[in-house]
Amino acid sequence: MNNSTDLKTTNPPSHELQKQESPTPEGAEPTRETRLYRPHVDILDSADKVTLRVNLPGVNEERTDLTLEKNILTIRGHIDPPHYEGFELVYGEYGVGDFERSFQLTNEIDREGIQASVRNGILTVELPKVKQASKQKITVAAG
Amino acid sequence: MLSVHRNHPWQAFDKLMRNSMNLGRDLDRMFLNPLTRQRDSFAGWPQFNLWTNDDEIIVTAEVPGLEADQIDVDINNNQLTVSATVEAPELAEGESYQRRERFSGSFERTLRLPFAVDQEKSEARYVDGVLEIRLSKPERDKPRKLSVKAG
Structure with a gap:
C-alpha cells in the first residue's frame, strides 16, 4: 500500500481546513457587528457517549455559550x-469573529x-448516552 | 434481485449507501491507528495574519489544541518559521470518528517578513489557542535622525 497517499487522507482537503464563515440562518439577522464563523469539529462516538471536540481559538470558558433547545445543541x-x-x-x-454551530x-443522549x-x-463536550440498563424491557408472555 | 426492486425500488440503493458508509468507517479505523500517528505535513494550515507599523511586526495564527512549549518559532532575518504537531484525540476502546474536520498532524509554515527582525527582542505568546508573535526591527535598521552640525 502506498503510505504517503494514505496519510494525506487523515486530514480533510486543504480548503476545508480554512476558516469558513457561517451562513446566517434564514430570516435571522446578526445582532453583533462581528463576523460569524463555523468552527471545525471532531465527533467521536462510542457505546456510552458522544464526544464533540470543537476548535474555538481565542475563546475561553467565560466566552463560551452552550444552549440546548429541544434536541438542538448550539455552541x-x-x-x-x-x-x-x-x-x-x-x-x-x-x-x-464569533463562532457558532x-x-x-x-x-439516546x-x-x-x-x-x-x-x-x-x-x-x-461530552454527551453521555442513556444507559442500556435503564431502557425498559417488556416481556412478552406466550398465551 | 428483480423482486427486490419491484417491492422497494430504493432498497438496493440503501444497501449500497450503507455499504459505502461502512467502508468509510473502516478506512477511518485503518488510517487512525493511534500507534503510528504519522501525519503528512500540511502547507495551508494554520492561517496567518500579519500587522506592521514602522518598527514592529505582529503575526497571529489560530492553532488550537497545543501547549505553549509545543510550538517552535524560528526567526532568521526576515523569515519566520512556525512549526508544531497537533495530536489527534486518542480513541478509547470501541470509540470511532463519526466526523473529522480538525487538523491533526505536523505543520511547518514559513512567512517572509516585510523587514529583518531582531531575534533577541522578539516574543511569542500562546493564549486560548491563538499564537501572537511580536517582532522588532534591529536598532541598527531603525531610521535615525542625524543631527547636522554647522561648519
Missing part, C-alpha cells in the same frame, strides 16, 4: 477581534449529563 464562542493600535494589517489569511442530538470544558481553544 457559541464570543471573540473580541484584536485591535493593534497604530498597526496596519498588511497580510491576512483568516478573518476573526448547532448539533442535533438523538434521543442523556440531557442531564452533558459536560463541557474549554482548554487551549478547544471546547470538549
